[in-house]
Amino acid sequence: MTAQPSDQPRIPADVYVPPGGPPQGAGPSREIYQQMGQDAIFRLCADFYAELEQSEIRPMFSADMPAASKKLAAFLVGLFGGPPLFQQLYGPPQMRARHLPFAIDEQARQVWLACFRRVLQDAESKYNFPAEHLPGFIAFLSSFSAWMVNRKRATNE
């Protein structure tokens, strides 16, 4: 069956494809979920979105930040070795395609990462995040976020 044009995500004319391509490698440890549990992952994401709320990229996000934070939490639950919540609730992840409507340039990525780093500072005590897996998760965030960059320079922020 051939896909109809309407099945495709709308690709903006000025879209940028990072030369590095999709991230390679195993991703964060799948032992993380076992230690943190679902509630702590949702709390971490709520706190991350509270940081985004105060940041210069706030206008990119919808009014309902708690709802948006729950989508990220669902994604991380699966990534950390728990049930595939995101797929169950929202379908195929296709993260780059889902981010295309938002103009994400390198500057926006740096702000996003800085918010995440702040939240991860006390992650061991606050969310029971296993300390030995923090460097791997931070490395994952860095490479995966690079793949979310879709504009050379954003014009709609």
Ligand code: HEM
């Ligand atoms: C490069 C930095 C990034 C920026 C600026 C960014 C920005 C955004 C924005 C504006 C949304 C829409 C939120 C809303 O509905 O209000 C979103 C959704 C989302 N982001 Fe990101 N994002 C970035 C990187 C990432 C990364 C690295 C991940 C995964 C680890 C991720 C996971 C998600 C998920 C799961 C959603 C929900 C998708 C959906 O609508 O179904 N994002 N992001």
